[in-house]
Amino acid sequence: MTVVIQNTAGNGARIDLLLIAAMVEPNTRVLDVGCGEGLLLEMLRDEKNCDARGIELSRDGVSRGVARGLAIIQGDADTDLADYPDDSFDYVILSQTIQATRNPRKVLEHMLRVGRRAIVSFPNFGHWRIRSHLMFKGGMPVTDNLPDAWYDTPNIHFCTIRDFVALCDEIGAVMERSVALNAGGKAALRAPWWFWNLFGEQAVFVLRRKG
Amino acid sequence: MAALNSIAQSARSEVDDPSSLLLKLGPEQPLRMDSGAEINRLQIAYQTYGALNPAKSNAILICHALTGDQHVANVNPVTGKLGWWETMIGPGKPIDTDRFFIICSNVIGACMGSTGPASTNPAHGRPYALDLPVVTIRDMVRAQAMLVDHLGVDRLLSVIGGSMGGMQVLQWAASYPDRVFSAMPIATGARHSAQNIAFHEVGRQAVMADPDWRRGRYLDAGVRPAKGLAVARMAAHITYLSESALHRKFGRNLQDREAPTFSFDADFQVESYLRHQGVSFVERFDANSYLYLTRAMDYFDLAADYGGLLSAAFKGATARFCVVSFTSDWLFPTSDSRAIVHALNAAAASVSFVEIESDKGHDAFLLDEPELFATTRGFLNAAATARGVA
CATH class of the missing domain: 1.10.1740.110 (Rna Polymerase Sigma Factor; Chain: A)
Incomplete structure (x- = not known):
């Protein structure tokens, strides 16, 4: 089965954001960690009637988001998630941010504590193009998805899909859904892990606590 | 002593007989204060701008800072200068008087028409001076709540203020959680620091x-x-x-x-x-x-009233909050605002927090800061939409 995700809105929204938005039930409470200026928050608020809130590190992103009427806090995923009580959200979302956190494991644990579900998307460092870049060019990969040189990038904790799955196992997170996307935005076939890990450019996981 | 100049003369006459709207409360409605004392004859001087809508859902209370007053968006009767937040409040401005009903009252303890130490003590016809009971931020807010009652407003669309005004905003959210739909504490703290x-x-x-x-x-x-x-x-x-x-x-x-x-x-x-x-x-x-x-600012420690836990102060808060700080403010530094934000998160309140880059220090909240205007406008628009205010 192949799921094709199309950007029907035609607004240039990032494909993983559309996918995440589709995974969120209407009328729920959502925290988007690393929300930028709030593109996903706005989608969730306007189209799904969610109580959508965000945390964003960049002052600029926060200002622009709050000026558009969104509830965004200038803060840091690594330190600020600890302040939220257990189960205060239905979903805690971390899109394209986990690789930029100082302590991805702690962040993920807090997400699973604060939210009933965690949705995580990240660039897969196991993708064949990245592997071949490293193998044949011998330098840190620079791609359309990951355009920064190693000394400029905020991404300090890259991982592969396989690595991420291992982390989920280690902290006792249950994977409810997992989707890999290739460059065309197509979700990969139902295929074994090694296939995803090689051909998925991005991955999106829906997680919950065990038990 | 040299004769008072005209500004000083007019300031003196504003104390008992202000060029503002006045609410006078008699012994049947005493102000019960934190010190245990009561004021039996209270006077509250206030200004309003814009019109209250029929649903009474568009009222915004502005809380002024230490040396501010109720003349927030009109020419000050004493100094002849523009109102202290004229850049923020007016037709088409971020706090839009075409759309909202703005209330600003002189805090009790001050000297622009609300009962304060310079006011005439009805007991003997001379100024209260130090016979006035010590006033706290909560006392100021109690008096404001009486004024808001008098104006027939049950729930304020927003309570907004900077510095000491921000303390009042926080106190409103804690004391009257059901009466505050949104709250904007700016350049303030939940307690006054030792340095302050x-x-x-x-x-x-x-x-x-x-x-x-x-x-x-x-x-x-x-x-x-x-x-x-x-x-x-x-x-x-x-x-x-x-x-x-x-x-x-x-x-x-x-x-x-x-x-x-x-x-x-x-x-x-x-x-x-x-x-x-x-x-x-x-x-x-x-x-x-x-x-x-x-003194009122020094005594302010919101958490202390709630067992030392600031989040407990916001336990019942239903308001959406927008906390604002400025990078160069060392009187109420960003860490003070962050402490408020952390407590609000812990209470699972809806909160935005913006730290605005400015080199103007604490006074930035009174000055031309486009980012503050954009933030205020966006936050109020969202609050008005959520409350169904046209």
């Missing part, structure tokens, strides 16, 4: 060291502790600015001279500026009011 108390104490000591203070009874004697209050204002004014703002404005520039005079004259522009700030403040502000209001 220390600065205030310097100011109070300057006032009380002036022989003309006369244990607070200077009005009876027809004098005023002008020198002491001016020094207090000069010291405080430094805390409202930042080092870089002072440097940008004045540097080491000399005032109307080519070289230092080898005297203690105001050689430097910054000295001349501070002296001017001190002298003009004294004309419009009552020295005892300065003691009372600085």
Whole structure:
């Protein structure tokens, strides 16, 4: 089965954001960690009637988001998630941010504590193009998805899909859904892990606590 | 003593007979204060702008800072200057008077028409001076709630204020969680820091060291502790600015001279500026009011009223919050705002937090800061939409 995700809105929204938005039930409470200026928050608020809130590190992103009427806090995923009580959200979302956190494991644990579900998307460092870049060019990969040189990038904790799955196992997170996307935005076939890990450019996981 | 100039004269007459709307409350509605005392004859001076809608859902309360007053968006009757937040409030402005009903009252303890130490004590016809019970931020907010009741407003669309005004905003959210739909505490803290108390104490000591203070009874004697209050204002004014703002404005520039005079004259522009700030403040502000209001800020510690846990203060808060700080504010630094945000998160409240980059120090909230305007406009629009205000 192949799921094709199309950007029907035609607004240039990032494909993983559309996918995440589709995974969120209407009328729920959502925290988007690393929300930028709030593109996903706005989608969730306007189209799904969610109580959508965000945390964003960049002052600029926060200002622009709050000026558009969104509830965004200038803060840091690594330190600020600890302040939220257990189960205060239905979903805690971390899109394209986990690789930029100082302590991805702690962040993920807090997400699973604060939210009933965690949705995580990240660039897969196991993708064949990245592997071949490293193998044949011998330098840190620079791609359309990951355009920064190693000394400029905020991404300090890259991982592969396989690595991420291992982390989920280690902290006792249950994977409810997992989707890999290739460059065309197509979700990969139902295929074994090694296939995803090689051909998925991005991955999106829906997680919950065990038990 | 020199005759009062016209500003000082008009400031004196505003105390009992202000050019504002007035709410007078008698013994049947006493103000019960934190100290245990009561004020049986309370006067609250206030201004309103815009119109209350039929659903009474568009009212916004503005809380003023230490030396502010109710004249937030009209020409000040004492100084003749524009209202202190004229950039923020007016037709089409971020706090839009075409759309919202704005209320701003003079806090109790102040000197622009609400009951304060310069007001006439009905018991004997002379000013209260230090006979007025010590006022707290919560007392100010209680008085405001009585005014809001009087205006027939059940739930405020927003409560907004900076500095001491921000303390009132936080107190509103804690004391009257059901009456606040949104709240915007700006450049403030949930408690006054030791450093801030220390600065205030310097100011109070300057006032009380002036022989003309006369244990607070200077009005009876027809004098005023002008020198002491001016020094207090000069010291405080430094805390409202930042080092870089002072440097940008004045540097080491000399005032109307080519070289230092080898005297203690105001050689430097910054000295001349501070002296001017001190002298003009004294004309419009009552020295005892300065003691009372600085004291109210010092006593403010919201968490202390809730077992030391700030999040407990916001337990029942249903309001959406927008907390704002400025990078160069060292009087109420960003860490103070962050503590509020953390507590609000812990109480699972809806909160936005913006730290605005500015080199203007604490005073930035009163100045032309486009990012503050954009934030306020966006936050209020969202609150108005959520409440169904057209």
